[in-house]
Amino acid sequence: MIRRLTIVGVGLLGGSVAKAARARGIATEIVGVGRDPARLEAARRDGALDRVTTDLAAGVRDADVVVLAAPVLTILSLLEAVARVGGPETVVTDVGSTKAAIVAAASRLAGVFPLRFVGSHPMAGSEQSGYAHARVDLFNGATVIVTPTDASDATAVKTVTALWEAIGAGRVVTLAPDTHDRAVAAISHLPHLAAFALVDAVERFEPSAFDVAARGFRDTTRIAAADPTMWEEIFLANRQALAAGLEVFRQALDDLARLIAAGDGDALRASIARIKARREALR
Amino acid sequence: MIRRLTIVGVGLLGGSVAKAARARGIATEIVGVGRDPARLEAARRDGALDRVTTDLAAGVRDADVVVLAAPVLTILSLLEAVARVGGPETVVTDVGSTKAAIVAAASRLAGVFPLRFVGSHPMAGSEQSGYAHARVDLFNGATVIVTPTDASDATAVKTVTALWEAIGAGRVVTLAPDTHDRAVAAISHLPHLAAFALVDAVERFEPSAFDVAARGFRDTTRIAAADPTMWEEIFLANRQALAAGLEVFRQALDDLARLIAAGDGDALRASIARIKARREALR
Numbered sequence: 176m177i178r179r180l181t182i183v184g185v186g187l188l189g190g191s192v193a194k195a196a197r198a199r200g201i202a203t204e205i206v207g208v209g210r211d212p213a214r215l216e217a218a219r220r221d222g223a224l225d226r227v228t229t230d231l232a233a234g235v236r237d238a239d240v241v242v243l244a245a246p247v248l249t250i251l252s253l254l255e256a257v258a259r260v261g262g263p264e265t266v267v268t269d270v271g272s273t274k275a276a277i278v279a280a281a282s283r284l285a286g287v288f289p290l291r292f293v294g295s296h297p298m299a300g301s302e303q304s305g306y307a308h309a310r311v312d313l314f315n316g317a318t319v320i321v322t323p324t325d326a327s328d329a330t331a332v333k334t335v336t337a338l339w340e341a342i343g344a345g346r347v348v349t350l351a352p353d354t355h356d357r358a359v360a361a362i363s364h365l366p367h368l369a370a371f372a373l374v375d376a377v378e379r380f381e382p383s384a385f386d387v388a389a390r391g392f393r394d395t396t397r398i399a400a401a402d403p404t405m406w407e408e409i410f411l412a413n414r415q416a417l418a419a420g421l422e423v424f425r426q427a428l429d430d431l432a433r434l435i436a437a438g439d440g441d442a443l444r445a446s447i448a449r450i451k452a453r454r455e456a457l458r
Numbered sequence: 459m460i461r462r463l464t465i466v467g468v469g470l471l472g473g474s475v476a477k478a479a480r481a482r483g484i485a486t487e488i489v490g491v492g493r494d495p496a497r498l499e500a501a502r503r504d505g506a507l508d509r510v511t512t513d514l515a516a517g518v519r520d521a522d523v524v525v526l527a528a529p530v531l532t533i534l535s536l537l538e539a540v541a542r543v544g545g546p547e548t549v550v551t552d553v554g555s556t557k558a559a560i561v562a563a564a565s566r567l568a569g570v571f572p573l574r575f576v577g578s579h580p581m582a583g584s585e586q587s588g589y590a591h592a593r594v595d596l597f598n599g600a601t602v603i604v605t606p607t608d609a610s611d612a613t614a615v616k617t618v619t620a621l622w623e624a625i626g627a628g629r630v631v632t633l634a635p636d637t638h639d640r641a642v643a644a645i646s647h648l649p650h651l652a653a654f655a656l657v658d659a660v661e662r663f664e665p666s667a668f669d670v671a672a673r674g675f676r677d678t679t680r681i682a683a684a685d686p687t688m689w690e691e692i693f694l695a696n697r698q699a700l701a702a703g704l705e706v707f708r709q710a711l712d713d714l715a716r717l718i719a720a721g722d723g724d725a726l727r728a729s730i731a732r733i734k735a736r737r738e739a740l741r
Contacts, residue, residue: 298672318670348670358667361660366678369652371733372710377644378736380706384641387601387631388740389581391681395649398674399737403730410718410726421715423663425708427655432704435693443693447686450654453661454682457668 177202177338181238183231183253185209185218187300188270189244190309193223195342198311208234218306232260240338243269246405247277247412254280258288266331268295268338272359272405273413274322274352282326291331294322294352295339296359304402316345322352353416360416364409365424368417370399371406460485460621464521466514466536468492468501470583471553472527473592476506478625481594491517501589515543523621526552529688530560530695537563541571549614551578551621555642555688556696557605557635565609574614577605577635578622579642587685599628605635636699643699647692648707651700653682654689 180202182189189207196202207224208231209215215227228234235241235257243250243257250271257267258281267290271277274294281292299317319339323332336347350358374396377384410417434443463485465472472490479485490507491514492498498510511517518524518540526533526540533554540550541564550573554560557577564575582600602622606615619630633641657679660667693700717726 298670300672318672320670350670354664354666357664358670361664361667362671362675365659366656366675368711368714369656370678371730372707372714373649373652374733374737375710375713375729376648376703376707378733379710380703381637381640381644383637384644385736385740387581387603387633387641388645389583389601392645392649393740394677394680395653396737396740397677400734401730403727403734406730407723407727410714411721411723414718414721418715418719420659420663421711424655424659425711427658427662428651428704428708430658431651431655431693432701435697436701438694438697440690440694444686444690446658447654447684447689450657450661451683451686453668454657454679457671457676457679 179204179238181206181241183208184245190306191313194311201341235260241267246408247271258284258290263289266334267292268335272409274355278352291328293335296320315343318346319344356416360420365420370396374399462487462521464489464524466491467528473589474596477594484624524550529691530554541567541573546572549617550575551618555692557638561635574611576618579603598626601629602627639699643703648703653679657682
C-alpha cells in the first residue's frame with residue numbers, strides 16, 4: 176500500500192498507471208504532474224487523480240513512489256530535479272523505452288542525492304498516445320522489465336516490482352540495462368524501423384498498392400502509425416543497440432534475398448520453415 | 459448462377475470458395491479436385507462439395523467455371539491439362555499470388571485451345587493453410603484483384619468478377635498482370651520477407667528478447683508463421699518484382715538509419731510523421 180503515488184506525465188502510460196492504481200486501491204493519494212493544466216484537470220475529473228500540479232517539486236515532495244511516465248529524453252531531463260526534491264524514502268521508477276542512459280544518469284545522481292531509483296519498462300502500450308487512450312487494464316498480463324543494478328536499493332526493487340504486479344502485470348522480468356536495450360532494439364525498435372521503412376518503400380515503389388493492401392500489410396505496419404516524437408526519441412536514445420540490430424537484420428534479409436535470386440527453393444523453404452518454427456514458439 | 463463449379467485444390471482458399479458458393483447458393487453442383495482422397499472426402503462430408511475426384515480431367519470436363527486454387531507453380535503445371543479438357547464455354551480463373559507468369563502461360567495456351575482464362579488474386583487468407591481453416595466468410599468484404607488482358611474474353615471477365623462478388627468480395631479491382639505483381643511485391647511479399655528476416659534477426663542478435671516480446675512484435679511478425687512451401691513458391695515466382703521492391707526497402711531503411719546515426723532528430727521526426735500519415739490513410 177502506497178501512501179502517496181506521484182505520476183509525472185499523465186499520458187497513455189502514466190494515465191493507465193493512475194487508473195489501474197485507483198481501480199485496485201493501491202495508493203491513498205494519487206498525484207499527477209504535467210505541463211498542461213487543462214489536460215491534468217481532465218484526468219482529475221475522470222477520478223484517476225486526487226490532485227494535479229504543473230510544479231514538479233510540489234508533486235514529488237513527500238511522495239512514496241514516483242513514476243516518471245514521459246519520453247526517454249524528458250525523463251533524463253527530469254531526473255536531477257526529482258533527485259533534489261525527493262525524500263530519502265522516495266522510490267522512483269520510470270517507463271522509458273531505453274534503460275542504459277536513464278539508469279546511468281540515475282546512478283550518477285544517487286552518488287549526490289538520496290535517490291532510490293529502479294528503471295522499469297512495461298511492455299505494453301499501443302501506437303496511440305495521450306490520456307484519452309489510457310486504460311485501466313493496459314498492464315493486465317503484460318510483461319514489465321525492471322533493470323536494477325548491483326547498487327540498487329533492495330527495498331526499492333521490491334517496491335517497484337510490487338507496484339507493477341499490483342496494477343496487473345503478468346510477469347516482472349529483471350534484465351541488466353544494456354541487455355534490456357539490445358532486447359528492445361531487437362523486438363521493438365527494429366520492427367518499428369522496418370514498419371516505417373516498409374510503408375515508405377510502398378510509397379516510393381508502387382503507391383497504387385496501398386489501394387489493395389490486405390490484413391497482413393495492415394498488421395505488419397500497424398506500428399508505423401506510432402507517435403513521431405516518441406519514436407524520434409526512442410531511436411536516438413537507443414541508436415547504438417539499434418544500429419547493431421539493424422546490421423543483423425540487413426544480413427538476414429540479404430541471406431533470404433540471395434536464396435531467392437539463386438532460385439534455391441530447397442534452401443529457401445528450409446530457412447522459412449526454421450523461422451516459422453521460431454515464430455510459432457512465441458504464441 | 460453456375461451450373462457446375464469445379465475447384466481444383468480444396469485448401470484454405472479453394473475450400474473457402476466452395477463453402478461460400480454453397481452458402482450463397484450460386485452453383486448447382488460444386489466439384490472438388492485434389493490429390494488426397496481422404497481430405498477431399500472430408501470436405502464433401504462437410505457439405506461444401508457435391509462430388510470429389512482425384513482425376514483433373516474428370517473434374518474439369520463439363521464445368522462452367524473452374525477455380526484453380528493451388529500454389530503458383532502448381533497452377534502453371536495444371537494449366538495445359540485444364541485447357542485440353544475444358545469446353546469452349548468453360549471459364550477458368552485461379553487464386554495464385556502472382557499473375558504475370560500465369561496469365562502469360564494462359565495466353566499462350568489460348569492460342570492453341572479454347573481456353574477462356576482470367577487471372578484472379580483474392581487479397582484474403584491467413585498464415586494458416588488447409589481445408590480445416592477454410593471459412594465461409596473468408597472473402598467477405600475482401601478486395602479481389604482480377605487481371606484480364608486485351609485478349610481476354612469479355613464474358614469470362616464478367617463471370618469471374620460476378621463469382622467473386624457473389625461469394626462476398628467487397629471490391630473487385632482490375633490491374634494489369636505486371637502491375638499486380640509489383641503491387642503484391644510491395645504490400646505482401648516484401649512485408650513477408652521483412653517479417654521472416656525480423657524473426658531471424660532477433661534469433662541471431664538477442665534471442666533472449668523473444669521472452670519479452672510484446673503485442674507489437676507479435677503483430678509485425680505474425681505473417682512469419684506462414685506456410686514455407688507456399689512462400690518459397692511465391693518468392694520464386696515473383697522474384698523480379700520482389701528484388702526491385704527490396705532494393706527500395708533497403709533505401710528507405712538506409713535513409714532512416716542515416717538520420718538516426720547523425721542524430722538528426724528534426725528530419726527523423728519529419729520522416730516518421732510523413733510515413734505515419736501515409737499509414738493512417740490506410741485505415
